[in-house]
Amino acid sequence: MMTTNDVKIGIIGLGYVGLPLAVAFGQRRSVVGFDINSTRIGELNDGVDVNLETTQDDLKAAHHLVFTTSIDDLKDCNFYIITVPTPINEYKQPNLMPLMSASETVGGVMGQGDIVVYESTVYPGCTEDECVPILERLSGMTFNHDFYVGYSPERINPGDKKYCLTNIKKITSGSTAEAADLIDDLYQQIITVGTYKAESIKVAEAAKVIENTQRDLNIALVNELAIIFNRLNIDTEAVLRAAGSKWNFLPFRPGLVGGHCIGVDPYYLTHKSKSIGYYPEIILAGRRLNDKMGEYVSGQLIKGMIKKGIHVEGSNVLILGFTFKENCPDTRNTRIIDVVKELNTYRCQVDIFDPWVDADEVSREHGITPITAIQAGYYDAIIVAVGHQQFTVMSGDDIRRFGKDKHVFYDLKYVFPAEQSDMRL
CATH class of the missing domain: 3.40.50.720 (NAD(P)-binding Rossmann-like Domain)
Incomplete structure (x- = not known):
């Protein structure tokens, strides 16, 4: 398995979650920020974040970060982080289409030994039951033999300038013990208050979804x-x-x-x-x-x-x-x-x-x-x-x-x- 020194990150989805993540990692290592919205990419290349979660100075400080709409630019990456929205439909049922599409994108470019981490909010079991089969089908590789996955739920609070990505403790998890350790080590490089390594991907998924369920109640x-x-x-x-x-x-x-x-x-x-x-x-x-x-x-x-x-x-x-x-x-x-x-x-x-x-x-x-x-x-x-x-x-x-x-x-x-x-x- 790769080490953290070998990691080249591709982040899929540059919204409220993906962009701060790309900026934080991009100050330290090579990062490709991918989004299908060409207008969004153009604005970011001009130093403008219309979501106001990052400043022009933040974007300038991410010296190793590039933005793109080209899937081909992701091929040199070996560590993918998917940060697309997971909304509900008009019947209040999960709409996994953005997540499935992002999984197809990554599955088409990933290589031997690569790691895919999901940050989008899902229900327990979704990463392994819904996303992994897509990665296997598109890549032609076998899960936990040729590639690995992890889940590290986002905890971004839009508009909050006190609690942001780097000073909110991060839950991490991986599909094997080795993958979990590498994922946790990588996130520790940008999370100043530390991480919490969950026992499994399902535990991490469940922890995320009950955080907001508790607040809702x-x-x-x-x-x-x-x-x-x-x-x-x-x-x-x-x-x-x-x-x-x-x-x-x-x-x-x-x-x-x-x-x-x-x-x-x-x-x-x-x-x-x-x-x-x-x-x-x-x-x-x-x-x-x-x-x-x-x-x-x-x-x-x-x-x-x-x-x-x-x-x-x-x-x-x-x-x-x-x-x-x-x-x-x-x-x-x-x-x-x-x-x-x-x-x-x-x-x-x-x-x-x-x-x-x-x-x-x-x-x-x-x-x-x-x-x-x-x-x-x-x-x-x-x-x-x-x-x-x-x-x-x-x-x-x-x-x-x-x-x-x-x-x-x-x-x-x-x-x-x-x-x-x-x-x-």
Whole structure:
């Protein structure tokens, strides 16, 4: 088997996960960064990361990194890392097409003794049951004799400048003890806080998928608590602050659960669970509740408008923020769209303002054209839906200036003190 000194890395997929990985390794050794998106490759070659996860200086510092859309450029690599998205389809079932396609790409270029590591979130068993057969078929080689695989789940938190790739402990695993050791040694070269070598690939896969399942369930719990406390006319944030005075109370907050991880990963686990004959009650209950929160938020806003005597049909509603979380441009699986769609059923005229998004992408993916400037005194209702820094530096009065003399101000993210808004989740 090769040593870490022999490794030449090819990274397939240069999104939120793959690019930081390519940059970190590219400061130390030869790396080929591959993506099928030619526009993305052109931007990276110009030193621009539209995801804002790396800077121009970061890209310049990766002296050994090259970007390409040519599969042929991967042929000289011997260590492949696959970092493509693993979304769900409209039926909330795993969509493995990007993963299968990436496996076909690598299988067509890999050679004797090579190692393929997967970082994409999957269900336990997917790497060996679904991906390995593709690698064998395309390469004509035998697993664990001619080539080896590993799984090292990504833990990227988009927009987080405190916890990033190199200072988040990395889980590693390999299909043989020797492969596991080499994979772990390689990642230790860029992960400053160390690695955790799991006992098997399945253990590593399962560990990843339950990380976000646990967060999803905790958020579902506080979402349900918020619904109860709203009916009791108790401020949810005040309750959570009081409960948080105990050292072991978990600091979760209610909200819309979107993004490429928390709102998606549990479905990978439940898919696998149902395939082996067990229907997961608690996990799916949490998912159902979180998936309905957009409808709940919209209903609360409509009730607030009616209480103030605001005519709902034809009303103008401003939503501040559209990304799935604060201070990042990522709109994947954003649940703000649920609020928009629900308000549209009441014939509200909804405007979206978000300084972080690519307007063309939002228009293409969601059929919405964000506004570029906010008209003062125009809106019947205002929702602060995402806690972007551009909004958190404003005061409650600043937000209210966008509204008519009579309007509803809904602070969905607890950005402002309770007395400055009309409604909070």
